Amino acid sequence: MKTLLKNGISFDPQTYQVKPIHILIEDDEIINVSETQMEKLLTDEVVYDLKGNLVIPGLLDCHTHLSQSFGRGIYDNLHLTQWLVTMSNKFNLTEEESYQATLLGCVEALKSGTTTVAEMASAGPHLDACIQAIADSGLRADVCTAIGDYQEGENPPPDMTTDQVLDVMRNMHKHWHGMYDGRITVRVSPVGLPACTEELIRGSRDLANELGIGIHTHCSEGETETQDAYTRFGCSEVEALEKFGLLGPDCQLVHDIWLTEHDKQLIAEYDCSVVTCPSTNTKITDGMPPMPDLYKMGVNIAIGCDGEASSGTYDMLQEARLVSLLGKVHTMEADVFPAETVYKMMTVNGRKSIGFDARVGEIKPGFKADLTIIQYPAPHLIDERRLMSNLIFSATGTDVLSVFVDGKPLMWQRELLHLDEQKIMADILQTMRNADHLLI
Numbered sequence: 001m002k003t004l005l006k007n008g009i010s011f012d013p014q015t016y017q018v019k020p021i022h023i024l025i026e027d028d029e030i031i032n033v034s035e036t037q038m039e040k041l042l043t044d045e046v047v048y049d050l051k052g053n054l055v056i057p058g059l060l061d062c063h064t065h066l067s068q069s070f071g072r073g074i075y076d077n078l079h080l081t082q083w084l085v086t087m088s089n090k091f092n093l094t095e096e097e098s099y100q101a102t103l104l105g106c107v108e109a110l111k112s113g114t115t116t117v118a119e120m121a122s123a124g125p126h127l128d129a130c131i132q133a134i135a136d137s138g139l140r141a142d143v144c145t146a147i148g149d150y151q152e153g154e155n156p157p158p159d160m161t162t163d164q165v166l167d168v169m170r171n172m173h174k175h176w177h178g179m180y181d182g183r184i185t186v187r188v189s190p191v192g193l194p195a196c197t198e199e200l201i202r203g204s205r206d207l208a209n210e211l212g213i214g215i216h217t218h219c220s221e222g223e224t225e226t227q228d229a230y231t232r233f234g235c236s237e238v239e240a241l242e243k244f245g246l247l248g249p250d251c252q253l254v255h256d257i258w259l260t261e262h263d264k265q266l267i268a269e270y271d272c273s274v275v276t277c278p279s280t281n282t283k284i285t286d287g288m289p290p291m292p293d294l295y296k297m298g299v300n301i302a303i304g305c306d307g308e309a310s311s312g313t314y315d316m317l318q319e320a321r322l323v324s325l326l327g328k329v330h331t332m333e334a335d336v337f338p339a340e341t342v343y344k345m346m347t348v349n350g351r352k353s354i355g356f357d358a359r360v361g362e363i364k365p366g367f368k369a370d371l372t373i374i375q376y377p378a379p380h381l382i383d384e385r386r387l388m389s390n391l392i393f394s395a396t397g398t399d400v401l402s403v404f405v406d407g408k409p410l411m412w413q414r415e416l417l418h419l420d421e422q423k424i425m426a427d428i429l430q431t432m433r434n435a436d437h438l439l440i
């Protein structure tokens, strides 16, 4: 089936100036991109008139815990260390709640222009319910699970051995990798060194190599937790990950705040991708992410919204803005992280960090038709010569009009076409009113 998106505007990938765009899609793939009007080719071709609105690649959110949408607003004023203990003790969802909470997160992400998530599902026994919700939402997803085999700080001890944890990851790959025409892929995910043994880190690398998939892990997020590595392993967290063989170009390291200069060099040397989550880092006082240093060293930086129980949002445009602002104030250099740089972080850099055979994050023939349409003009998005800057510093997810994944319109003119949003909201509101067990 062919689909034509006509009469849009988009950014030139070199100059970032806007130009007209018409996009022809066959099934799930972009087959032609043109500045001039394309003739209607076939009688069964479906045509969407974009009426001058702005088309950008679907955004890649490279670190989420979507089921945490039910924790939004409950744990606002806790520091990371206390937040981790509280989440471990209180944030326990039933299977139905896990499905609903994840679907709610997906709806918010989709309506904010995200088309791909790197989801670290934190649902324990209800992992399948979380992944099913993502699959049903229509999002593209690289999924893994937050799983460890060592007691972190004052958290409750894990109830699984190293081998059992690795079996969960292996089974997850067996059941989900490549499902939904390849829209769902799986990654190996020791949750983070503070909650893992050396054996699990080494086993995770072996499993990733055996299955030919990447690795996703939290890294150097909290000051106290990062310091614990010196007590346990006699070196920094990143140095331990290197010693245990985890680092490599297929490795996504999430947060990366409490880094030594040697840690930064190792991350650059091993060509790891870093995923920065600025709302979480500021809201639960993780610390100031040293992204400008890593950027200057050539590290690939992508952006994640993290879980709503710590960040409060799945809006990638808000996160990108915050990445830029934090970089500026951290270095006191006003030209750090201009709009074009953070735009790349949530598109092409995200693609590089996730992989997906390099076929998302750009609008060109041969790529997946994952597209986000932004309303233009709007009071804060008028001057077309400065539209990139205005998109990053003035727009939010509510400016997103329409979203396509795999060439299918999941949202058109703010209406979800494949989900009954009103019923979903009504059912979830009812569930949340009865979810007092999550409260502190």
Ligand SMILES: [Zn+2]
Pocket (backbone or CB within 6 Å): 063, 064, 065, 120, 218, 254, 306, 307
């Ligand atoms: Zn996280």
